[in-house]
Amino acid sequence: MSYLFFLGRSPELSQAELSVFFPEAKQITESIYQVEGDSFEYNTRTIPIPASIKILGGTVKIAEVFGNASDLDPATLAEYLLKDSNNRITFGFSTYENVPKITQGIYGEVKDMLEKEGRKARFILPKEHSILSGVAVAKQDVLEINIVKNGDAFLLSKTMSVQPFEEWSSRDYDRPFWDSKKGMLPPKAARMAVNIALGGNALAKTLLDPFCGMGTILSEAILRGAIAMAGDSAEEAIEKAKKNSMWLRSHDSTLPPITFFLSDATHISDHIRKETIDAIVTEPFMGSPKLGEGKITDKKEIKNAVKGLEKLYIGCLREWHALLKPHGVVVMALPDIVLANTKYSVKNVIDRCETLGYTTEQGPLPYSRPNAVVRRMFYKFIKR
Numbered sequence: 001m002s003y004l005f006f007l008g009r010s011p012e013l014s015q016a017e018l019s020v021f022f023p024e025a026k027q028i029t030e031s032i033y034q035v036e037g038d039s040f041e042y043n044t045r046t047i048p049i050p051a052s053i054k055i056l057g058g059t060v061k062i063a064e065v066f067g068n069a070s071d072l073d074p075a076t077l078a079e080y081l082l083k084d085s086n087n088r089i090t091f092g093f094s095t096y097e098n099v100p101k102i103t104q105g106i107y108g109e110v111k112d113m114l115e116k117e118g119r120k121a122r123f124i125l126p127k128e129h130s131i132l133s134g135v136a137v138a139k140q141d142v143l144e145i146n147i148v149k150n151g152d153a154f155l156l157s158k159t160m161s162v163q164p165f166e167e168w169s170s171r172d173y174d175r176p177f178w179d180s181k182k183g184m185l186p187p188k189a190a191r192m193a194v195n196i197a198l199g200g201n202a203l204a205k206t207l208l209d210p211f212c213g214m215g216t217i218l219s220e221a222i223l224r225g226a227i228a229m230a231g232d233s234a235e236e237a238i239e240k241a242k243k244n245s246m247w248l249r250s251h252d253s254t255l256p257p258i259t260f261f262l263s264d265a266t267h268i269s270d271h272i273r274k275e276t277i278d279a280i281v282t283e284p285f286m287g288s289p290k291l292g293e294g295k296i297t298d299k300k301e302i303k304n305a306v307k308g309l310e311k312l313y314i315g316c317l318r319e320w321h322a323l324l325k326p327h328g329v330v331v332m333a334l335p336d337i338v339l340a341n342t343k344y345s346v347k348n349v350i351d352r353c354e355t356l357g358y359t360t361e362q363g364p365l366p367y368s369r370p371n372a373v374v375r376r377m378f379y380k381f382i383k384r
C-alpha cells in the first residue's frame, strides 16, 4: 500500500514529526508526503498506517493512493469512485497545488455515470479554494478523492482518515483553564514537540516541562504514554495546570498523574535527581506580553529584552544538562521577534549550545501565526 500524508499549517514542524514514525516518507509537494507500507511501530505495538492520524499533531489527512491518471475526464474519475463497493456514494474532489478545481459540470457528469451503474450518488463541492474541509468529509461520510500533480500525470488517492478535530478542539477549549493571551501552546503544536522529543516509543519515558504554564505539553505527553513532570515559577500556573490535568484524567482513568514543582526553571534540579529525564519539552517565557503585542518598538529596549531572554535560556540549558540521561533530548521553542522588517533572534543560545554540552539536531522549525511579532522557532538539542 501507499499513502499520502497531508500536513497542516506548519509544514517544517509537521514534517519533523512525521519523520519520527515514517523516516522514509518521500516529499511530493511542500506539505504532502508519501509513505509506502501497511503498518508502523507505535509504543511497541504495530498499528495500521491510517490510524496514525490520532497520534500526529501536524497531519490533517491520510489518503490511500489508487493510482495515476493522465487525464481528469469524468470517465476516469467515475472509474475510481466505482472501485468503492457502497451502493450510496457521496463524493467530492480536492485538488492541490497546480491542479485546477474540478468544475461543477464534471461533478454532474460523474454523478450521471455512477447512476448509470446503479449507484445512488450525490456530491459535495469545496466551499472555498479547491479542498474539501476535513469536517465536511468526516461528518458527511464523503468519499473524497485527492488529486495531486505527479510529474506529467495526476496522483489519485482516497481519504482514509482525517484529523479528529473535535478531540483536539476539546482538549484546547473545554479544559478548565485556557487563556489565548498567555501564550499557551495549541495542543497540536505541543503534540508535535512531544513526538519529536520522545520518538516512536514513549512508554515509561520521563518528560519534563520546566515552564509548564497551563500544562498543555504535559497532557500530550501522558496521552503518548510518558511519565510527566512539570515546573513553573508562578503558583497560579501550577494550580491551573493541576486542575487541567485532573480534568484530562477524569476522561481517561488510565492516564498517570503528573508531578508538579513550584520552581524557577533555572533551579529545577533542586527537585529532580540527576540523569533521570529522557526529554525536556518546553515553551519558555518569551518576554513581556507588551513585546508580543508590538507595544515595545524602541530598538534598544528590544535588544535588552533579547539579552535577558538569552541569559535565561542559557542558564536553563546549563541547569538541565545534569538532569538529562545520556543522549537526552531538549525540544524547546525559542522566540524570533519580528518588528518593522527587523528580526531579533536569541542567537547566542544556539551559538552557546555546543559549549554547554549539546548538539543542535533540528531547527529552526517555525510555529506561529504569519504576522506575529514573537514567533516560536522549535529546536531539538541532544545531550552529548
Ligand SMILES: C[S@@+](CC[C@H](N)C(=O)[O-])C[C@H]1O[C@@H](n2cnc3c(N)ncnc32)[C@H](O)[C@@H]1O
Binding pocket: 182, 183, 184, 185, 186, 210, 211, 212, 213, 214, 215, 216, 217, 231, 232, 233, 234, 237, 263, 264, 265, 266, 282, 283, 284, 285, 286
Ligand atoms: C509561555 S508560558 C508557557 C505556556 C505553556 N506552554 C502552555 O501551553 O500553557 C511560560 C510560563 O513560564 C513561567 N515562567 C516565567 N519565568 C519562569 C522561570 N524563570 N522559571 C519557571 N517558570 C517561569 C510563566 O509563569 C508561564 O506560565
